[in-house]
Amino acid sequence: MTEKDFSQGAAWMKGEIMPIGEAAIPVTDWGLTHSDITYDVVHVWDGRFFRMADYLERFERSMEKVRLSVEQDREDMRRILHQMVGQSGLQRAYVSLVASRGQPSVPGSRDPRLCENYFYAWCVPFVWVFLEEVLPRGAHLKIADSASRISPNSVDPTAKNYHWGDFTQGLFEAKEAGFDNTLLLDSDGHVTEGPGFNVLMIKDGKVSTPRQGVLEGITRKVAMEICAHHGLEVAVDDIPVEQFLEADEVFATTTGGGPVAISRINDRVFSNDAPGEITRQINETYWQWHNDPAMSEVVDVNY
Amino acid sequence: MTEKDFSQGAAWMKGEIMPIGEAAIPVTDWGLTHSDITYDVVHVWDGRFFRMADYLERFERSMEKVRLSVEQDREDMRRILHQMVGQSGLQRAYVSLVASRGQPSVPGSRDPRLCENYFYAWCVPFVWVFLEEVLPRGAHLKIADSASRISPNSVDPTAKNYHWGDFTQGLFEAKEAGFDNTLLLDSDGHVTEGPGFNVLMIKDGKVSTPRQGVLEGITRKVAMEICAHHGLEVAVDDIPVEQFLEADEVFATTTGGGPVAISRINDRVFSNDAPGEITRQINETYWQWHNDPAMSEVVDVNY
Numbered sequence: 181m182t183e184k185d186f187s188q189g190a191a192w193m194k195g196e197i198m199p200i201g202e203a204a205i206p207v208t209d210w211g212l213t214h215s216d217i218t219y220d221v222v223h224v225w226d227g228r229f230f231r232m233a234d235y236l237e238r239f240e241r242s243m244e245k246v247r248l249s250v251e252q253d254r255e256d257m258r259r260i261l262h263q264m265v266g267q268s269g270l271q272r273a274y275v276s277l278v279a280s281r282g283q284p285s286v287p288g289s290r291d292p293r294l295c296e297n298y299f300y301a302w303c304v305p306f307v308w309v310f311l312e313e314v315l316p317r318g319a320h321l322k323i324a325d326s327a328s329r330i331s332p333n334s335v336d337p338t339a340k341n342y343h344w345g346d347f348t349q350g351l352f353e354a355k356e357a358g359f360d361n362t363l364l365l366d367s368d369g370h371v372t373e374g375p376g377f378n379v380l381m382i383k384d385g386k387v388s389t390p391r392q393g394v395l396e397g398i399t400r401k402v403a404m405e406i407c408a409h410h411g412l413e414v415a416v417d418d419i420p421v422e423q424f425l426e427a428d429e430v431f432a433t434t435t436g437g438g439p440v441a442i443s444r445i446n447d448r449v450f451s452n453d454a455p456g457e458i459t460r461q462i463n464e465t466y467w468q469w470h471n472d473p474a475m476s477e478v479v480d481v482n483y
Numbered sequence: 484m485t486e487k488d489f490s491q492g493a494a495w496m497k498g499e500i501m502p503i504g505e506a507a508i509p510v511t512d513w514g515l516t517h518s519d520i521t522y523d524v525v526h527v528w529d530g531r532f533f534r535m536a537d538y539l540e541r542f543e544r545s546m547e548k549v550r551l552s553v554e555q556d557r558e559d560m561r562r563i564l565h566q567m568v569g570q571s572g573l574q575r576a577y578v579s580l581v582a583s584r585g586q587p588s589v590p591g592s593r594d595p596r597l598c599e600n601y602f603y604a605w606c607v608p609f610v611w612v613f614l615e616e617v618l619p620r621g622a623h624l625k626i627a628d629s630a631s632r633i634s635p636n637s638v639d640p641t642a643k644n645y646h647w648g649d650f651t652q653g654l655f656e657a658k659e660a661g662f663d664n665t666l667l668l669d670s671d672g673h674v675t676e677g678p679g680f681n682v683l684m685i686k687d688g689k690v691s692t693p694r695q696g697v698l699e700g701i702t703r704k705v706a707m708e709i710c711a712h713h714g715l716e717v718a719v720d721d722i723p724v725e726q727f728l729e730a731d732e733v734f735a736t737t738t739g740g741g742p743v744a745i746s747r748i749n750d751r752v753f754s755n756d757a758p759g760e761i762t763r764q765i766n767e768t769y770w771q772w773h774n775d776p777a778m779s780e781v782v783d784v785n786y
Contacts, residue, residue: 204507207605214647215518288610302510307591334633335648343646344517345638
């Protein structure tokens with residue numbers, strides 16, 4: 181057996197664990213050519229999966245919503261993730277679960293019911309959706325002028341998906357204007373989300389977050405639990421952008437970094453151009469909870 | 484050199500021509516994980532590419548629109564397609580050109596400007612978007628209730644893309660109700676397009692086709708040229724679904740089959756439940772034009 185290099189990550193495909201660089205999907209797979217695919221991302225922090233059950237449950241719901249059905253059940257996936265991350269040796273990892281439509285058994289058919297769906301997984305070193313150097317000063321977001329968020333009437337954002345054309349457009353616009361990231365509105369001017377993160381606002385001690393046109397983020401869910409834990413009221417509601425910009429504090433939530441303070445949106449400055457006090461508390465509790473055995477589990481290559 | 488099997492198609496990737504089954508893209512490529520990718524499809528019919536220049540030009544425009552830039556210019560791509568299809572031996576082929584974002588040079592970065600974009604191509608035996616057995620009776624379409632077409636304010640449909648979540652939803656709905664395919668409306672109730680095809684209507688001898696929320700199809704363009712050739716007036720305009728359903732004849736246009744008569748949409752029957760006379764003439768001219776050297780070129784493996 182040759183020694184394989186897993187330093188850049190690992191993948192599980194069709195029963196085999198391989199270095200991430202070897203994992204690929206066919207150019208004719210509908211997961212690619214129709215973006216007919218759903219995924220989820222769980223993270224490993226200091227050798228422990230965080231809230232794995234929540235991620236596996238959401239992934240299963242996403243598959244149901246887009247009518248994907250794979251061979252592996254929730255417990256199979258849990259085992260695969262433990263073995264794959266365990267074998268990679270990564271202590272802090274960004275771990276993807278993916279279900280793809282595959283290809284039709286009848287060549288040339290356009291009937292999605294004739295495809296054999298399949299599951300795969302991969303992990304890479306932990307990804308910070310907002311770079312670590314951004315965290316002390318808070319993230320700077322630009323509201324996208326060039327694209328509005330894909331409507332839930334077209335693509336269901338609660339089934340986690342790779343339809344990022346709107347985000348990519350917004351990212352180019354934001355990066356070119358010197359911002360860290362983009363924030364998209366819906367066609368009615370409500371705040372939605374950014375690429376890979378939800379947003380929350382705090383006004384007069386009350387927390388609120390957009391109701392529709394967004395992924396129901398697990399990190400957002402955890403942040404809301406933390407708010408309740410600290411006695412803060414939380415509402416999930418439609419938020420016009422004007423109202424959002426009147427917040428005392430604003431933060432993003434992402435599996436790739438947890439609750440992250442936002443200090444600027446366009447030319448609006450929040451919480452003295454630094455992470456706000458409530459956001460800092462939420463962030464602190466978030467990372468503390470990672471050691472709670474009720475919320476995390478040690479990566480076990482022999483699971 | 485071992486004999487390779489190209490009967491299922493071929494691909495060109497990074498300078499190498501390989502059997503289609505060997506062509507794959509990395510699971511971490513943004514072309515997949517952000518559907519940050521554009522493509523085009525040209526076809527080969529009886530050993531000749533049809534209107535290649537039009538397809539190459541549109542592909543270049545698509546790349547510009549989504550800010551993808553690849554090493555190969557138009558002439559390189561033409562050569563690659565000739566060599567790849569030539570080597571495959573396919574006489575009738577569905578030929579894809581693809582440009583993908585790739586991956587950022589800085590691992591974990593979310594900045595699309597840091598990615599190395601790349602081109603690849605593949606071909607498979609000719610794909611009929613509407614099955615051949617459907618053609619004599621005309622296609623049956625169901626207007627999607629479950630999804631409206633992704634808005635041009637979110638993703639530009641004129642840059643040919645793999646954002647098919649809305650189409651897939653519509654396809655499931657249509658197939659389960661016994662229809663051949665789906666037709667999507669925009670949020671204002673205007674007719675847009677289906678997965679891989681434009682639609683045109685004929686009313687009192689005048690032809691019209693949707694103006695926005697659609698790909699500017701090359702086969703649609705050719706069909707409009709044929710209409711002009713036959714002295715038919717053509718308009719590109721917003722078409723409310725009610726107006727569309729009042730047509731005398733309706734047809735689809737796709738690189739995967741040319742102009743295809745539509746005989747039913749929901750419970751509305753067109754042109755006596757069979758291909759209409761004008762549509763049949765357009766279809767006939769379309770296939771005749773395939774032998775015109777001004778519009779086609781012989782596949783040349785030594786190009």
